[in-house]
Amino acid sequence: MLQAESALGPAGPYPDIAVEAPLRALIGEVGRRSGEFPVYLANHLPMVLEAMARLGATTSRLEEFAEHYIGTHAVPFPPLAVAPVNEASWLSALGDRARETDLRNFFETVVGRIGREAAVRQYLPTLAPGVAASATHGLMRLAYALLRSDDTEVAASLGYWAATYLAYEGVPADRERAVTDPLEYLVDMRSEPSLYGLNAPTHLLWKWIEAMGKVPEFHQRLGRMAAGPDFLDLIRPAALSLYAGTMSFEALHAVTGCHWLRLVSPYVDEPQYLVMHFWEVVFALYTKIDMPLPPTKDLMEAWRSLPLPDDQAIASAAVASNDEHDHSLVFSAFEEYRYTGDRLYKVAAAKRLRLIE
Known part of the structure; x- marks a missing residue:
């Protein structure tokens, strides 16, 4: 795919180079909290702190947002451990939110023993059918953990995914797979x-x-x-x-x-x-969302031609927001634009932030 450049530049992951060490410490601290907060809502904090930093947030803004997020959502620590799980028994805890700590502990041991990449390769085929876990936010946390090469977060994300695992059951294995579009x-x-x-x-x-x-x-x-x-x-x-x-x-x-x-x-x-x-x-x-028809190709082309603020203005507006979905969408849109060159990602980001109509 085309690797398009962003005006934010390819010089490094963080526009503010002073942010890396305090960011790592901050994510380490907030990452000890549960993957969800009451009632059964996904805790985005470890992930969006990384997104905000890559969009240009300063250390003080990251600390301010973390304090706001934890306070506003009363993000708890995981439940007390119930009983240890091991290779033979971890599947018995699949989909049980009460076992988040047990599953985190299990995956911490796994990652410590075989490394984060081998752990993902070994266990994701089992977890993949349950990708709806916490409305796909187990996937989100794992993606950001891998982006950061963070062993602790990889273990936490696998435990979170396993504890909130949600799959469609009863789909016959012999159904013909003929749909290609x-x-x-x-x-x-x-x-x-x-x-x-x-x-x-x-x-x-x-x-x-x-x-x-x-x-x-x-x-x-x-x-x-x-x-x-x-x-x-x-x-x-x-x-x-x-x-x-x-x-x-x-x-x-x-x-x-x-x-x-x-x-x-x-x-x-x-x-x-x-x-x-x-x-x-x-x-x-x-x-x-009531199954709307997708926009026509002509309409999407017209949207791609809309005048846009520059990347820095879009990124700054996202960083200033207290809505975690603004940080998430804008960072992903910028990264997908860099991968595909499709300007519609930037248009969608600007629209999300109400910078254009």
């Missing part, structure tokens, strides 16, 4: 009347994802995609078009998720299967 297959859901007007069990994305797995007409659509090695390259523009057309909270996670998948993929032998499970989560989120 992920966007076309997504839009085809519009033809099923039973997928309209569904009631959300709560405001939580992961509860909606979980509930969709119990809808027969939805479940019938699972396990049918032919996921080749280029599957991430197929869903990336589909996710961007969905977000550009809706600017919705749900579609935002499809865009950022493609960035996280790109960061994690080099550490997985067959990453297309992780990507496939992620796109099935997007199926569920599509029903939550």
